[in-house]
Amino acid sequence: MLRVAVVGSGPSGVFTAQALVQQEAVPGVTVDVLDRLPCPYGLVRYGVAPDHEKIKSLQHTLRAALEHPRISFLGNVRAGEGPGEVPPRRLRELYHAVVYCVGAASARRLGIPGEDLPGSWSATEFVSWYSAHPDAPPDGFALPARSAVVIGVGNVAVDVARVLARGADEFRTTDVPHAALAALAASRVRDVHMVGRRGPAQAKFTTKELRELGGLNGVRTLVRADEAALDPAWEDPSGLPAVGRRNVEVLREWSRRPVPEAGRRIHVRFFLRPVALLGDDAVRAVRFERTAPDGSGGVAGTGEFEDIEAQLVLRSVGYRGVPVGGLPFDDENGTVPHEAGRVLRDGVPSPGEYVAGWIKRGPTGVIGTNRPCAKETVASLLADAPALLASREPAGDPRAALRAAGAEPVEWPGWLGIEAAETALGRDLGRGPVKIPDWEGLLVAARGGATGRPSARERHVLD
Template identity: 45%
Template sequence: MQRPLRVAVVGAGPAGIYAADILAKSDTPVSIDLLDKLPAPYGLIRYGVAPDHPRIKQIVHALQRVLERPEIRFLGNVGYGTDLTLDDLRRHYDVAIFATGAEKDRGLNIPGVDLDGSYGAADFVSWYDGHPDVPREWPLVANSVAVLGVGNVALDVARILAKSADELLTTEIPDNVYQGLKASPVTDVHVFGRRGPAQAKFTPLELRELDHSPSVEVIVHPEDIEFDQGSMAAIEKSNQVRQVVKTLQDWAIRDPGTRPRRLHLHFLHRPVAILGDGVVTGLRTERMELDGTGDVTGTGAFQDWPVQAVYRAVGYLSTHLAELPFDHAAGVVPNEAGRILDGAEQFDRAYVTGWIKRGPVGLIGHTKGDALETVNSILADLPNLASAPEPARERVIDLLTERGVDFTTLEGWNRLDTHELKLGLAAGRERIKVVSREEMVAISAGLRTAPVH
């Protein structure tokens, strides 16, 4: 091939950007378009990380440097399956990499899950992170709330629900989120885990951050601090587990404080039903006991908790992408080392990386290894790959223009970024996020500017 390899990366979050970076640094000349359905890049960093976690958002600086590479072009506000189809990608690119992540909630099959007041954590995260495609209002009317799950997302949801809105006013939360949280009457947030404290999935740092709020008292009940042989082995094997367990043990034996809101961490409680007639009025859990291996069995003892809302943080699920095979049970595109498989056959010139490839597990940094494996598969396949019929770089721009797509660019993102920073500066904050898709596109196009103070 006498020209650069034309590559489309669908999804401009960390997984897609890491794949583009590794390709750009390879010995193969490349020309890469990072396509995203949102007007702004960074995916999970912008719309999945809690606003009071600015340290994680610092990853953006490294990702921005990748976007500035001359071999890489960002095209936002472009929907795969609508604005561009699989046939379009095959016509204009030699290779397509799908890195669309996971943004839906995994289902929970218990009675009452569809009651009013039962919410998926992913939807709530999208709301408080100002995702442009979710409603601006959130029904924060509960005094007592249950959060199901003991991963980092569950702790994020619980922390945002429990904190006072004024504590979050220094972050980038949009005004509608601040106003919604300020009006919330919540006094108690209960987090439930099916297994014991040694099996919790959150990180030590995430856990300890719960106790930093001056308005939230973290409560751990001593009867929930139980360990079996499997738990002790996990503690011995992992320093992270050991730190989590020590923090929980310390909290379980301390005297209760007087902070106005309470965040309860419950272990060995399996949710079995969400209670209510039309609306949530409670949660029923079964008391569990450790079985010696770190897993649990039911005791047959049940307890009802008087809560008025339930947030299900039991995992994310990827969306089935148009014209691609999909494993609905696992929530991934079937693949081998990133090569998409249709049955036993390799799908033509199409690859996956990130959560759509391996499922929504692991931290952001784990996607680097994912991307490297996928890129190595592409480079190994190059001698046998057919070439795109119309690979000219500007042909995609012509096609989007012909179809009336208001796509955004890196220059447009830089303009929006500057706008949000100016909004924050005027309010004494680092940033205020623009929520409306139409406004994001207009600012990216230079049609609106931030007020000057």
Template identity: 45%
Template sequence: MTRPLRVGIVGSGPAGIYAADLLTKDETLAAAGTPLSIDILDKLPAPYGLVRYGVAPDHPRIKQIQGALHKILDKPQIRFLGNVEYGVDLKLEDLRRHYDAVIFATGSDRDRPLDIPGIDLPGSHGAADFVFWYDSHPDVPDSWKVDGTSVAVLGAGNVAVDVARILAKHADDLLETDITDNVHRDLLDKRITDVHVFARRGIAQGKFTPMELRELDKQPGVEVIVYPEEFDLDEASLAAIEDSNQIKTNVKVLQNWAIRDPRGESRRLHLHFLQRPVEVLGPDRVTGLRTERMELDGTGNSRGTGEFLDYEVQAVYRAIGYLGSPLADLPFDEDRGVVPNEGGRVLDIEDKPMPGVYATGWIKRGPVGLIGHTKGDALETVGNLVADRDAFSPAADPDPESFTRLLHERGVPFTTWDGWKRLEAHEESLGESRGRKRVKVLSRDEMTRICREEV
């Protein structure tokens, strides 16, 4: 192939950007003298996906990953095209016409359901909706009524910890972040005094990282409370502590919190272990949560004891995992929330690889691991793509300008990398006027106008 290898990547979060980076560094392609032309498409006007719209605003260290992603998107072989939605603006046949290979990196954007009575009552929420709201995602409502004085968070991972921290935190302590005025206003109105986090298993089975856990205890005016009677360590737990420094650290932190004296803060964040939610209570909206006390079974898993407890809460936030969303023209595993694949090669309904179609990141393997884990994931997918390149059906119309003409013809107001730089500079100027690094632009239309210099 004398022309550049054309690759389209759907999704500009870390998974998609890392895949593009690995393609530009691939030694096999370099040795063969194969040039590259990569387009990264995203349904949002701005890049970075989860880093921009999934990481809590009070995690500036994690958001610094944007700097590394920025350097990758600056590479001459890579072109960013935002505000382009796969399945709405484009079909798979459009991508296959313009690209030799396509990688889907669309992530996981839906809450995993929890099938218990009352879960659909008003006041019961999925964590994804709340996270997108406080991260000012342009496609969700710009207001959120934070109800009640006591709320429950279900889950034992980093998302559950983030949600609990934002609910407990004093709103003014977020003013140094990039939150928008509407988020600060609604959080300022909240009357929450108690946040209860419920984990089905024990202290050694929590999926949160030590950094996330410790940050719960660094909030002014918020006291973390744990209950020694809910601590249990079976044989599998003890083995896990010995094998994992992360688990060992988490257990030590929790045990230290359990034996310290109360501080008497105005807000309390309660961590409950070995309690399984069995019913959300209330006649017409959330008034409580019923849990079953659990016990470890020796393998690190838990089983019910038949003892139930009721908690008076006015809202429930479900953070028990994410699922990906189905993609047009591709098979989908609804139970796992992923595109069926083998090593990143997307499989059709007969479990055979679809030529030139790949997946990476959470849409490939599910929402497991931290942002950095997507690098290894992308390495496998890119390796298989490169190995398959001689078997591709070449793109019928590989000219990059032909693809953007198609977007123009369809009336798609797409954004570009230069446009994002304009939006980024605008957000930084908004932040500078308030003594902050940046303040996000909330409206999709305004984002698009700034990117396209239509203001």
């Protein structure tokens, strides 16, 4: 019987596990899905905005897969070669094959002066905070800023701009953690500037995400027609791909319509490249250089500069893979070298080691893109299965071995305990289920204990 470990329980990991147990070429495959967090679902739980309930409902699909009788969830297990981590070489001893689906957890940097000033954060950190990721400090964003700048024009940038501009009342029915809800309720942000270095036709957001910005209660969405018109496709977007054409049409409509007065404003800006974050002890502004189309699909600096006031800067310029100790890593691309999903060591496929998802192909595509990616890797693994089965028998019971290595796996009943605790926490707050935002609380809940309650300050702000 082929025994496989899948490291990572986000969409790519779950789709990989599902494809393995559903195929018929190698019957009886068993899969342990390992995750460093005690909770499954990866970015669906910790990356999708709380007000995107339709996308978050994908958790039901992932849940059904993880409840398959030949798939087991083992959370709170870290792969790597650091303290408390299980080395890849040990995983290879415990399983016939290991598939790494660890995503791309870090944020790309701008590489400009002032990037590390207080008040400057990656959008990834902000998303982790309002998604209750246990690595994020629960009180990391007090939001005293009046003006915020979001650098980037992709879907993540749209998400964080929307969360900053939207009223806290509209998040009460979501699972956003209570500390984040209290901070949003007390927020002083009135202007959110979402800025891209190229034009509207090159923006990476989808039209559905973009349209949401124009329908927020009490929020004005502003587009400067003279600025956007630097894009050659602004007046006639008919030659663009469908998404780009629809995006330009929406932005053109916004630039022309009367905009009613509102308490908060979202400024959608283009052709501005960040060159420095300004401030002494904290961010006070972002300096941009005006860019212009260079005739080859890119942009070039014009030597003209503009400073936009900001006490909060969120950098949303892409994700990047993080090395897993004991695995090869292509630092330039932020991926593990592979051939059709087979991990390459010194250019040669490493028996029994595979990758899928963003750590395989880079942070591209949407959630559904992970299905064909996973199927390609599974096809490679199944082709190798006869040799893997003949090579050796895995050593002992994986759970006992993981515990002996210092891990304390949270199995499926433990995750159900976390769900029950989050439901109880929400009930105590007069809300639906509310996420537990810290490691201690999650692990206590996984073991059947009581979790913490919101502070008096949080209650007061929300009441």
